[in-house]
Amino acid sequence: MKSKLNYLIGISLKRKIKSKWFVIVNIILAIAIVGIINIDSIINFFGGDFSQKQSIYVIDNTNEAYDILNTQLGSIDTLLESDESSFELKKYDSSEEDAKKLIEENKKNIVVVLYSDEENIMSAKIISQNTMDMINYQTLVTAINNTKISLAIQKSNIPLEEINKIYSNTDIKREILNEDASSDDENMQMIMTTVFPIIILPFFMLSIFLVQMIGAEVNDEKTTRGMEIIISNVSPKTHFFAKVFAGNFFVLIQGLLLILFAALGFFIRYITGGNSIVNGLGAEVGNIVNSILSSGIGDKLIYIIPLTLLLMIMTFVGYSLLAGVLASMTTNTEDFQHVQTPIMIISLVGYYLATMSGVFKGAIFIKILSYVPFISAILSPSLLVLGEIGIVDIIISLVIMFITNVLFVKYGLKIYKAGILNYSSKGLWKKMLKAMKSK
Amino acid sequence: MLKVEHVTKYYDDFLAVDDLSFEVKPGEIFGLLGVNGAGKTTTFRMIMGLIDANSGSITLDGKKIGYDVTDKIGFLTEERSLLTKMTVKEQCLFYGNLKGMDNETILARLDELLKRFEITEYKDKKIKELSKGNQQKIQFITAILNNPKLLILDEPFSGLDPFNVELFKKIIIEMSEKGSMIIFSSHRMEHVELFCKKLVILVKGKTVISGYLSDIKEKYRKKNILIKGDVDIDKIKQIDGVISIEKRATELEVKIKDMSVADDVFKVVSKGKNISKFEIVEPSLNEIFISKVGETYEK
Numbered sequence: 122m123k124s125k126l127n128y129l130i131g132i133s134l135k136r137k138i139k140s141k142w143f144v145i146v147n148i149i150l151a152i153a154i155v156g157i158i159n160i161d162s163i164i165n166f167f168g169g170d171f172s173q174k175q176s177i178y179v180i181d182n183t184n185e186a187y188d189i190l191n192t193q194l195g196s197i198d199t200l201l202e203s204d205e206s207s208f209e210l211k212k213y214d215s216s217e218e219d220a221k222k223l224i225e226e227n228k229k230n231i232v233v234v235l236y237s238d239e240e241n242i243m244s245a246k247i248i249s250q251n252t253m254d255m256i257n258y259q260t261l262v263t264a265i266n267n268t269k270i271s272l273a274i275q276k277s278n279i280p281l282e283e284i285n286k287i288y289s290n291t292d293i294k295r296e297i298l299n300e301d302a303s304s305d306d307e308n309m310q311m312i313m314t315t316v317f318p319i320i321i322l323p324f325f326m327l328s329i330f331l332v333q334m335i336g337a338e339v340n341d342e343k344t345t346r347g348m349e350i351i352i353s354n355v356s357p358k359t360h361f362f363a364k365v366f367a368g369n370f371f372v373l374i375q376g377l378l379l380i381l382f383a384a385l386g387f388f389i390r391y392i393t394g395g396n397s398i399v400n401g402l403g404a405e406v407g408n409i410v411n412s413i414l415s416s417g418i419g420d421k422l423i424y425i426i427p428l429t430l431l432l433m434i435m436t437f438v439g440y441s442l443l444a445g446v447l448a449s450m451t452t453n454t455e456d457f458q459h460v461q462t463p464i465m466i467i468s469l470v471g472y473y474l475a476t477m478s479g480v481f482k483g484a485i486f487i488k489i490l491s492y493v494p495f496i497s498a499i500l501s502p503s504l505l506v507l508g509e510i511g512i513v514d515i516i517i518s519l520v521i522m523f524i525t526n527v528l529f530v531k532y533g534l535k536i537y538k539a540g541i542l543n544y545s546s547k548g549l550w551k552k553m554l555k556a557m558k559s560k
Numbered sequence: 561m562l563k564v565e566h567v568t569k570y571y572d573d574f575l576a577v578d579d580l581s582f583e584v585k586p587g588e589i590f591g592l593l594g595v596n597g598a599g600k601t602t603t604f605r606m607i608m609g610l611i612d613a614n615s616g617s618i619t620l621d622g623k624k625i626g627y628d629v630t631d632k633i634g635f636l637t638e639e640r641s642l643l644t645k646m647t648v649k650e651q652c653l654f655y656g657n658l659k660g661m662d663n664e665t666i667l668a669r670l671d672e673l674l675k676r677f678e679i680t681e682y683k684d685k686k687i688k689e690l691s692k693g694n695q696q697k698i699q700f701i702t703a704i705l706n707n708p709k710l711l712i713l714d715e716p717f718s719g720l721d722p723f724n725v726e727l728f729k730k731i732i733i734e735m736s737e738k739g740s741m742i743i744f745s746s747h748r749m750e751h752v753e754l755f756c757k758k759l760v761i762l763v764k765g766k767t768v769i770s771g772y773l774s775d776i777k778e779k780y781r782k783k784n785i786l787i788k789g790d791v792d793i794d795k796i797k798q799i800d801g802v803i804s805i806e807k808r809a810t811e812l813e814v815k816i817k818d819m820s821v822a823d824d825v826f827k828v829v830s831k832g833k834n835i836s837k838f839e840i841v842e843p844s845l846n847e848i849f850i851s852k853v854g855e856t857y858e859k
Contacts, residue, residue: 128657136645346641350702353608354630354658542610 125355129363130370137334137371147375151382158386162393175257176227178213178220180234183243187212189271190235193264207257217248224250233261235268242276243269318476321499323379324433325472327372329465331437332444335368336457339448339541348541357538361445368441369434428515429502435522436498440464442529449540450553456546464495471496478503492518494525532557561585562607562710562741567616569602569765576602578765579616582758584710589732589742591752591759591773595853598762600745601638604712607743608635620710631660634708638715638745640695644688648674648698651687652705659706666705673701677727692719700728704735711735711742717751729754749846759845761852768852777842781818782851784843785825786811789835792828799824811837 137143156163181187191210213220213232220232232248245265247258274284342348351360443464451457474481474490478500481487491500491510497518504510539556562584569577577599584590594600605611607618609625620629642651649670656666674680677697682690687698696719703711713732717725732755736742746752752759753773761769769776782803788811796802796814801821806813814825822840829838843851 125658125660132654132657341645342643345643346637346639347643348641349605349608349610349637350635350641350655351658353610353633353635354627354655356627542605 126359126363126366129355129360130367133338133363133367134370134374136338137367138374147378150379151385154379154382155386155389158383159390159393162390174209175207175229175231176209176211177231177233177261178211178223180213180215180217180220180232183235183237183272185275186235186243186268186272190233190264190268193267193271194260196267197260197264208261217246221248224248231261233265235265241269242273318472321472321475321503323376324499325468327376327379328437328440328468330375331368331372331440332461332464334371335364335441335444336448336451336461337454339364339445340451340454340457343448343451343541343544344453352541357541358534360541361449361534361537364445365438365441368444369437372437424512425502425505425515428512428519429505432501432515432519432522433498435519435526436495439494439522439526439529442526442533446529446533446536446540449537450543450549452544452546460549467493467495468499471499475499475503478507478509481509488514492521494522497522535559561621562743563617563619563622564603564607565617565619567603567606567613567618569599569606569611569613575765577606577613577762578767580760580762580765580767581616582760582770584741584743584758586709586739586741587736588757589736589744589755591756592743592745592762593749593752593759593849594745594762595747597764599765600762601714602765603762604635604637604714604743604745607710607712608633631706632709634703634706634711636699636703636711636713636716638718640699642687642695642699642702645686647684647686648690649683651698652702655702656705661706669705669707670701673704676731677701677724693721693724696720697724700731704731707735707738707740709740711740713742713744715746716744717746717748725751749844749849753845761849763853769848773845776848777845780843780848780851782843782847783816783819783822784841784847785814785816785822786837786839786841787814787829787835788812788837789829789832791832791835795828796825799828815843 179187179190187210194208194210213223217232217234220234224230224232228250230250231253234246234248236244236246238244247253247261253261274287279287342351355363444461447460447464448457451460471490471493474487474496478487487500487504488510491497491504491514501510501515501518505512505515536553536556539552539559543552564580564582567577567580568575580599580603582590592600592603602611606613607625609627609630618625620632623629625633643654646654649667652670653663653666656669657663661669670683671680674683677700679694679697682694682698687695690698696716700716703713711732716728716732720728729751732742732744742755744752744755756773758772759769759776760767791812793805793812797805799821801817802825803815803817806815816822816825819840826838829835
């Protein structure tokens with residue numbers, strides 16, 4: 122049995138890896154991943170400039186607000202922990218009409234006109250060719266408002282000492298009554314919302330590849346009736362496990378290829394823009410790692426990483442077992458697409474729940490959902506990093522997933538044996554139940 | 561020896577095969593006949609161990625057929641059981657390996673068979689690119705790749721031209737002469753008649769005829785008389801026991817209910833002119849099949 126099992130695994134993998142679609146999909150993935158990692162270089166190559174600052178021409182009719190506005194924009198950048206300001210402020214001593222010509226010359230230019238206003242101290246006008254980026258607009262509006270406050274303070278004859286006190290940052294002490302939580306969790310939530318979807322996307326993608334691969338292969342063998350010859354030479358059990366192993370090896374190879382494409386992307390980035398990888402992305406990664414470590418989870422990573430990986434592997438095994446069972450009962454790829462849709466929807470729900478995991482803070486239902494097979498592999502790690510669940514919960518998810526897989530093997534094999542030579546889609550669920558009840 | 565003993569198979573409440581028994585000895589070609597839905601494919605699947613019988617037993621050389629003996633069996637299914645995206649070589653390597661053969665032996669045997677079937681140029685072609693007839697040849701090659709001890713052929717001549725039918729027949733007979741047991745199913749009775757010494761005719765899962773072909777024909781009481789010459793057809797029609805008279809290009813075929821009627825027919829024919837032929841012949845298997853199947857359906 123062992124040698125025929127190995128042979129079937131090998132032939133299954135070979136058929137998949139040698140197929141045109143595998144090559145095409147991986148070429149597209151490689152281009153996409155390398156491209157995304159080097160998107161700034163690509164834009165620069167085609168004439169764009171990521172590092173180009175937005176020029177803001179300021180017509181200061183108050184004769185005192187320009188310097189304050191410049192300082193305020195700098196303060197906002199400091200507050201946002203931004204290494205470089207995205208604006209370049211230029212004082213413009215000419216008319217508003219002339220300034221509009223600057224916009225005609227470069228459509229990205231922005232003109233800010235500051236007016237003295239006896240009633241409201243200061244008013245302003247922002248002129249641009251098109252609508253502005255929301256964050257840039259809000260930053261500029263905040264800086265103008267702060268400039269107005271500064272002017273008001275200056276005009277109120279408040280002593281310098283008091284002015285410094287007003288401008289100094291408020292001393293905010295943070296106290297969280299939940300001993301398990303820390304203030305760093307608040308930063309983590311933001312990071313998880315933005316970074317985690319990117320990390321779990323490959324898992325989600327690979328699970329779809331896995332289900333599709335097994336379904337397509339079993340159905341190909343069934344529709345061509347090659348299954349009759351295969352099953353007359355190897356037992357359905359051997360055939361079933363061959364598909365499961367081949368599917369998981371395929372996922373492993375595809376996963377390694379994704380890592381390889383990402384490494385290639387970073388290597389190209391290193392060659393074409395070594396500095397920006399250190400200052401830009403390196404700093405971002407550093408921030409995330411620091412946030413994770415400062416949340417106190419660092420000590421537990423030695424348990425979390427293997428447990429999460431184990432949960433993911435067991436979920437892949439679960440997907441492959443289920444895909445094999447469902448494929449055995451269907452007679453063509455179209456039927457298989459129908460029966461596997463609910464599983465894909467459950468997985469998709471898990472993906473969205475994981476991306477929004479920070480929103481459901483403390484909700485019991487999200488904790489319960491993190492135990493649900495297929496959802497658990499995506500949802501549990503995000504909740505664990507956010508401190509919503511503990512290692513015990515991951516172990517519970519693992520146990521539930523293990524039991525699910527055992528049940529899939531026990532009852533799934535019976536269904537597989539009955540279904541693999543079934544060529545009728547009539548009474549599908551009835552046949553499944555009957556097979557499960559058989560000895 | 562393949563022994564099928566009192567095998568019965570139900571699909572839920574539907575009786576697919578009812579108390580079927582037969583034996584196939586080494587070197588024998590056995591015919592399993594029946595119209596669509598008679599239970600032939602179910603019987604083949606039970607022999608191959610793909611499905612279990614509800615009762616009865618199937619043994620090969622005294623042992624139950626399991627995955628330990630399937631390497632000695634060749635199976636050609638009624639429908640094409642080829643993975644059409646594979647090339648001929650890949651397909652044969654795949655099925656050959658499943659039979660426990662090594663790649664070197666498979667490729668040597670494949671070259672030999674491709675040459676025999678005069679299709680060596682298709683070795684690296686994808687199966688889906690081949691014609692229906694050539695696909696059937698490849699399917700046949702995959703079934704006999706391992707020189708099986710037991711060869712099951714479900715409608716092997718499907719999609720073949722007369723030239724290739726002859727080629728298949730030749731190879732099947734050669735294999736039988738080398739000692740292979742061959743079970744054969746076909747809708748074409750003339751093919752079965754040429755090959756099979758023994759046969760079973762199934763109707764709705766039930767055995768309506770079973771045994772050696774010669775015995776079956778012997779037991780079948782109705783005979784045919786072939787007559788060439790000018791005879792009084794009306795007088796022959798009036799003879800008690802004459803079932804029908806059919807005019808052929810140069811002769812008459814008179815069907816009689818049994819041998820006792822032949823004397824009365826001869827008396828009338830002897831009074832005719834230019835008589836050059838009076839021959840009593842056994843009915844064809846096709847005639848027996850239609851007669852028996854018709855009788856069973858009427859019941």
